[in-house]
Amino acid sequence: MSPAIPARGGRPRILVTNDDGIESRGLLALAQAMATLGEVIVIAPDTNQSAVGHSRTMWRPLRVRERTLADGTAAWSIDGSPSDAVGLVFLGLLPGPIDLVASGINHGANLGDDITYSGTVSAAMEAVLSGCPAFAISHDDFAPDDFSLAAAAAVVVARAILERGLEPAQLLNVNVPAIPLDRCAGIEVTRLGKRIYQDELIRRADPRGVPYYWVGGPPPTGQAIPGTDVHAVLHDRVSITPIQLDLTADRFLERLRGWELRLPD
Ligand SMILES: [Mn+2]
Secondary structure: OOOOHHHHOOOEEEEEEOOOOOOOHHHHHHHHHHOOOEEEEEEEEEOHHHHHOOOOOOOOOEEEEEEEEEOOOOOEEEEOOOOOOOOOOOHHOOOOOOOOEEEEEOOOOOOOHHOOOOOHHHHHHHHOOOOOOEEEEEEOOOOOOOOHHHHHHHHHHHHHHHHHOOOOOOEEEEEEEEOOOHOOOOOOEEOOEEEEEOEEEEEEEOOOOEEEEEOOOOOEEEOOOOHHHHHHHHHOOOOEEEEOOOOOHHHHHHHHHHHHOOOOO
């Protein structure tokens, strides 16, 4: 474990990214929150890349453009995924060290199984792969207008990580209920819960009569099991879940060895 700040001293350099795109108000809110703690570098996809997961662009070049956020903050956009954005920075796109990566504030929660789809969480995972502490933060509203709670939570989490450090290959997934700061019931450390998706396959015909498909339906719900992220957010608490890149199913490992699988002679 190595706290990020004491290694270099001075103000931390915080990379801010998201998957909703460079024009997202959640990105702006996170950049402003992180600017209270250190120097902020913003790079984000140029379009909405929600639910792209931990994808990497391999078969075409990437373009990076200088941008300006609505408050005048200098930023960069990239025509790739959130993982591309973070990956390029750690490969040397921008000079200087990064002490922390903050991803969000996503419009819509990333609870339980959502993290396997989430570009927001994947951006933080990409940072962790490069040895940099990171967290993802998501707002339980797909069209949020009040970022007071999420911004406050982001500062609390970022400061804690900078002061205490994270274990290698681990990161924090933060979810914030859709209520103002003064109505929040506090912070709960949680485990990942179980989402219930309500997706429906919608089949329509294009103007030439050829069928096309997309997935619709109401937003996901979840199993309200105490101790989980789903339960915490449902009960007006900020959820912080430690997650890790090691997906090994430890409880299954010994049983699988007991299967004694052998190739045919
Ligand atoms: Mn998103």
